Amino acid sequence: MARPREFDEAKVLELAVEHFWERGYEATSIRDLAQAMGLTTASVYNAFGDKRAVYRRALDFYIERSFGDRVGRFESKPPLLAVKAFFDEIIDRSLSDVKRKGCMLVNSALEVAPHDEEFQRVVAEVLVQVEGFFRRCVDRGQEDGTISNRQAASDLAGTLLSTLLGIRVLARTRPERKLLEGLIKPVLGLLEPVGSSRLEWAVP
Amino acid sequence: MARPREFDEAKVLELAVEHFWERGYEATSIRDLAQAMGLTTASVYNAFGDKRAVYRRALDFYIERSFGDRVGRFESKPPLLAVKAFFDEIIDRSLSDVKRKGCMLVNSALEVAPHDEEFQRVVAEVLVQVEGFFRRCVDRGQEDGTISNRQAASDLAGTLLSTLLGIRVLARTRPERKLLEGLIKPVLGLLEPVGSSRLEWAVP
DNA sequence: TACGTTTTATAACGATTGATTTAAAACGCA
């Protein structure tokens, strides 16, 4: 019928993610973007619409890749281990982030979401999902006794979420292993059931 | 000798802070900035230098105002109370932040610091200072027994720092009172000495 | 009152911005 695309949409989107992720939205021009994607500006507009639309697609791409499978991958593990493994991976990722790109969702939460209702909704939804993951871990752990029930599950889920975001911000300017691995210890300690549970109810 | 300035440098700097804080660095043009400061672009350049220099001064202004007295104000309180009051204030500020500007230091940490060594240094220094404040609180509390010593003071200070940053990010897209006030509970619980200390060592 | 200096206001600089136009190129289908 017509001339076919010369590029793979998923591939150029991944390149767009990489650029937006590293430089942010405002600091990226259409020409920067098109070059990074290996396209002309005309092709970018033809295939995706305007700059905001490319960012939107790129963020969706990032979210799907970063949160899509991850939750499921950890959710099958024992609850406490799932949380531990989750943070281990986040810290690993943060420490090996040579370009200091951080987390594109967090970056979006601060740069574009506050001035754009749609992005605000998208970011908030993901944060709710991550909170939900933590919540389900805590619930399961409190049920089978592998996670302390001294704090409400909803509160603990919030604590884990804010810790996650905090690490992502902190690592962006201070990617120090001792700092990140140290700060997570008390948080995980918060989840561990206290010593011998017999003593808990044995004392009036 | 010469024609005097028609504006107060501190006052226009505060207006610059307000604008950069709300819109960020890249999204703010010199014309936006000059208008917000009530000056012409020529006056801005004459008085401060280029755009980056204005942001630099504005960030310094913000840091001084936000962290300068605060640390001292809380440090005179009993350690646990100091930490509690600190987070109470942060949560209050986050919930009353109608424009969702968040914390300008955190915003800078994500938008300008990663691509500018000087800003990276400035931001990192402030984060070290805040960590130091938490650290001194924990140290004092662990000495007088008002803060649990089950976790290392350095680790706890890191946890508090990341929690602070996490709240600042989370509140930007989900400024929900229950969420923020809930998530801080376990963190503060982490600091509180465990129940009856006699039981701790009474059991082998 | 005239001079030296700095700040103002205005206009303009070239460069770049997001976005579009134009026309040639590349296909499937008739």
Added chain:
DNA sequence: TGCGTTTTAAATCAATCGTTATAAAACGTA
């Protein structure tokens, strides 16, 4: 082999970008 359609490449659009020149205005001093 043309036809209809879409993508490509290149040029171009007005608007805005960060920054600076120019000259009038406003002072202290001589």
